[in-house]
Amino acid sequence: MKKYWSLLLVFTLLSCNKQSDSGTDEGDISETRANVKKEAAASYSEPVADKDKLNKWKxxxxxxETPMTFKYLLKIQYKELQVEDTLMIPDFGxxxxxxxxxxxxxxxxxxxxKGKENEFKEYKxxxxxxxxxxxxxLKSYRKAVKK
Structure with missing residues (x-):
């Protein structure tokens, strides 16, 4: 009988530790990217209306993307001014x-x-x-702690 319970305990532990088809636990996203895309992940642009007719400012x-999954490089342009900043997206799994x-x-x-429900979450x-x-x-976000 003792042997039966030991086998049942081992089987239960193994089944609870089962991983999804992606090779990671569900909701566990790698902190690094294997392939960093060179094109922009997201962009916005509008022309700058100005009295200067020679320049087509925007x-x-x-x-x-950066090698870190939740970190992005922001490139911002206003007329001839070009600025870089970082954007850290919270890990919601x-x-x-x-x-x-x-x-x-x-x-x-x-x-x-995008949030878990595919809704737009304002950030900056x-x-x-x-x-x-x-x-x-605009807002700050944090992952809910499981109790």
């Missing part, structure tokens, strides 16, 4: 998907990501204010 924001939408003001962009806003670039955190 306001643009692009997010690029799903592959991150960055999205960008037009902001409420002219020359503004809302940077966000990039805008031009009085001729200067401003980057503002």
């Amino acid at each position: 306001f643009a924001v692009e997010a690029f 799903i592959q991150p998907v960055v999205e960008m939408k037009k902001g409420p003001e002219d020359l503004s962009c809302i940077i966000g990501f 806003k990039v805008k031009v204010e009085d001729g200067e670039l401003k980057i503002t955190a």
